[in-house]
Amino acid sequence: MILTVTLNTALDITYRVRGLKPHASHRVTGVLERPGGKGLNVARVLAALGHEVTATGFAGGATGDVVRELLAATEGLHDALVPLGTGATRRTIAVVDDVTGDTTQLNEPGPAVTPTEWAAFQRRYDDLLPSADAVALCGSLPPGVPVNAYAGLIRTARAAGVPVLLDTSGEPLRRAVAARPDIVKPNADELAELTGSHEPLGAVQDARRRGAHAVVASLGAEGLLAHTPEGRWRAAPPASLHGNPTGAGDAAMAGLLSALVENLPWPDRLTRAAALSAASVLSPVAGEFDRGTYEELLGRVKVTGEVSAA
């Protein structure tokens, strides 16, 4: 199975309103609730692709209960979340303006995690690792979880011989890269924040020098840029799709993980990641994708690059 770690799970709520105006009162015309947090988005895409996935991390409070109920309804997804004693899973609210099409995002801070809860999670992670074909560490850290958390989880996974994919930002990313994860998937902003360079080619090389074995940068409409021990590639869908970009990076992560555990070569991994990422843009919520578009794009993603000299 594939193990996904979401330390800061969320209940993602999408509201539709007709014209968002600050200082006004709005009648919400549509409400959607989904399990959220990057790792749970990745897990849901993997489950939809037919993989067995185990989702761990933290869940708490009434919002955590709703997240777990929604996960229970997802075929192929095993819930191994660790309960919080008093903290509640955060909500994120995406307010979609039906007039302009714009989305305004309101993100609650995460719950405070106690040292006892963090220790309980680490035991759960250690128990799950031996059955994992790959592990994905995704998203922000809630308050109380040490900033070097991902670095420790990467070392444990590498010691167990389990490939680790990482998608986070800021200081947790900086610390984790030094622990030598197998693949890091930053977006353009995260890459620039890590390396200080806004030039993706140089920044990707810098991220590898900092410890990542492979770096796959997701550059929005420009697709993916990958530097790996096996070679360097760019993968891009035939055209930019208009829609909801939230979750596109998570869909790309799911594509990379899925193709990795199937032992596909890098160009095929990138094709799958780019096709899933583009197809997820057509879905109104993160963690889902348009299957017809995905299958059609698999044959149309263009991968260019070169294999490294042996």
Add this chain to the structure above:
Amino acid sequence: MILTVTLNTALDITYRVRGLKPHASHRVTGVLERPGGKGLNVARVLAALGHEVTATGFAGGATGDVVRELLAATEGLHDALVPLGTGATRRTIAVVDDVTGDTTQLNEPGPAVTPTEWAAFQRRYDDLLPSADAVALCGSLPPGVPVNAYAGLIRTARAAGVPVLLDTSGEPLRRAVAARPDIVKPNADELAELTGSHEPLGAVQDARRRGAHAVVASLGAEGLLAHTPEGRWRAAPPASLHGNPTGAGDAAMAGLLSALVENLPWPDRLTRAAALSAASVLSPVAGEFDRGTYEELLGRVKVTGEVSAA
């Protein structure tokens, strides 16, 4: 005890953000959760004043569970809410901008109530009425509850000899006024919508002609305007207080109810209502008030008017 009816209860969530900008992403710096819906605000103010209150209406889903947990922690308040089978209590989100002080409101639609649930509520209401010294019917109707719901509840209460106070709007208000409630408490907009007149004095008289025994209009900073069989009065706090006007009308309702069951004369009822209304503006959430301000204002509210000729 005092009975409050809230057919469309809510989980009121208050977010603090630094500068709300449409189409941007915002980190929420503070989250407050409170039981919501006008009737629950009234019930909480009554309980804080030391009255025994029973709150009925509907609650459902995970949000309903949170509302009930919060009510359970309120001394003097008895939870007699009727559970919904599948519908969930709506959320309301007040986004307070710490830069401008403005509040932007997002209100979910209410849950769909089935005919069976509506019948269960009516039985609960009939069971509770004999123990009630007064009943307050407050707020909007969720989908599925008939538009003449309040009219029926008023007739039942009047047949049982229990005084009825009403605070709603639109068509439910129009229908309910004809059923001859004891007191109706519209705000300026609701009064204008009911009567077609934006001139409060004439509109209040019109509302009485439509069936209300007494009308107490809440006119924001201008205080209260009351036309009753016993006389006509205006009650105003000494100065307009700056703060959160949400819930000011509910605090006024609680003041009227509280003084009614204590058999106080109209000028004292209006003093209490105006003082509570003004003191609630200093509270960041509806259903709560600043006790020091309330007690101080009790001696400073100015009531002017005349007793009717016998």
